[in-house]
Amino acid sequence: MIELVDIAYVRSGAADLAGAVRFATEVVGLEHVDGGEPGVAHLRADGRHHCLAFVEGVSGVIASAFTVADPGALALAETELETRGFAVRRGDAAEARSRRVSEFVAFDDPFGNRIELVVGQQTLARPVRFARGSGITEFGHLCLDAPDITEAHRFWSTTFNARASDWIGDAACLMRIDEVHHKLAVFQGDRPGLCHVNFQVAELDDVFRNWHHLQDHDVVIEMGPGRHPQSGAVFLYFLGPEGLTYEYSYGVRRITDEAAWRPRFFDPAERGSIDMWLGPTQKPITQPQLIPEGIRP
Ligand SMILES: O=C(O)c1cccc(O)c1O
Ligand SMILES: [Fe+2]
Numbered sequence: 001m002i003e004l005v006d007i008a009y010v011r012s013g014a015a016d017l018a019g020a021v022r023f024a025t026e027v028v029g030l031e032h033v034d035g036g037e038p039g040v041a042h043l044r045a046d047g048r049h050h051c052l053a054f055v056e057g058v059s060g061v062i063a064s065a066f067t068v069a070d071p072g073a074l075a076l077a078e079t080e081l082e083t084r085g086f087a088v089r090r091g092d093a094a095e096a097r098s099r100r101v102s103e104f105v106a107f108d109d110p111f112g113n114r115i116e117l118v119v120g121q122q123t124l125a126r127p128v129r130f131a132r133g134s135g136i137t138e139f140g141h142l143c144l145d146a147p148d149i150t151e152a153h154r155f156w157s158t159t160f161n162a163r164a165s166d167w168i169g170d171a172a173c174l175m176r177i178d179e180v181h182h183k184l185a186v187f188q189g190d191r192p193g194l195c196h197v198n199f200q201v202a203e204l205d206d207v208f209r210n211w212h213h214l215q216d217h218d219v220v221i222e223m224g225p226g227r228h229p230q231s232g233a234v235f236l237y238f239l240g241p242e243g244l245t246y247e248y249s250y251g252v253r254r255i256t257d258e259a260a261w262r263p264r265f266f267d268p269a270e271r272g273s274i275d276m277w278l279g280p281t282q283k284p285i286t287q288p289q290l291i292p293e294g295i296r297p
Pocket of ligand 2: 141143185196198247
C-alpha cells in the first residue's frame with residue numbers, strides 16, 4: 001500500500017492563460033507566483049509553492065498530484081504500481097522543476113485520470129500575497145470524476161491509504177488521507193476529469209463576502225452558499241474559465257478518532273443530501289471538465 005501524505009497540486013491546461021490567471025487572482029484571490037517560465041503560471045494558496053498550475057495549451061486537467069513521504073517511498077510506489085500493472089513514467093528534471101518538486105512519477109488511474117506522486121514539493125517561507133482578501137487558508141481538496149465510484153474507492157483504498165469518510169449513494173465518495181474529512185473525492189461522471197478544486201477559507205463570513213464578490217463580477221455560481229452534511233462545511237461552488245469549477249468552504253470536519261469513525265451513506269435523491277440548507281441544486285455537482293463554449297451558461 002502506498003501512503004499518500006497530502007495533496008500537492010492540480011495542473012491544468014489553459015487555452016487563455018492570461019484569462020485563467022486573472023480569474024484565479026482577481027476573482028478567486030490566489031497569489032500568482034512568477035516562476036519566470038513562459039507559458040506556465042503558478043498559483044499559491046498556502047505554504048506550498050503552488051497548488052494550481054496553468055499551462056498554456058488545450059484546456060482541461062493535465063494531472064492531479066499527491067505527496068509521498070520521501071524518495072524511498074516514491075521508488076517503492078513506482079515498483080508497486082508497476083507490479084499492479086500500471087504504466088509509470090518518471091518525470092524528467094525540467095518537468096520536476098516546473099512542478100517545483102524534487103522528483104515525481106506519473107500514471108493513469110483505472111478510469112483515465114492522470115495522477116502524479118511527488119516528493120520535495122517546494123515550500124515558500126514568506127506569507128502568501130493573496131491578490132484579494134478572500135480569506136483563503138489552504139488548498140482543501142481535489143475531486144476527480146470516474147464512472148464507478150465503488151470501483152474508484154476500491155482503487156484508492158487498496159492501492160493507497162485513502163479511507164471513505166462518507167458516501168453520497170453511488171454519486172460520490174469522500175475520502176481522507178489524514179484527519180481532514182476529505183482531501184480526495186470521486187464523483188460519478190461519464191468520463192475522467194477534475195470535478196472541482198476546493199479552497200478553505202478562514203471564516204464563515206468569507207464565504208458570504210466571496211459570494212457577493214463573485215456576483216459583482218458576474219461569475220456563474222453553480223451551487224450555494226449551502227452546508228454539506230458530510231464534512232459540515234459551508235460551501236460555494238462557482239465556475240471559472242477553462243471549465244474549472246472552484247469551491248470555497250469553511251469549517252470542514254476533522255476526524256480525530258480514526259477507529260471510531262464509520263462512513264455514512266447519504267441518498268443523493270434525498271433533498272438535503274448535498275446541501276443541508278436545501279438550496280437549489282439545479283446544476284449537477286459533477287461538472288464535465290470542459291463545457292463547450294456555446295453552452296456555457
Ligand atoms: O465537504 C463536503 O462534505 C462535500 C460534500 C459533497 C460535495 C463536495 O464537493 C464536498 O466538498
Ligand atoms: Fe468539495
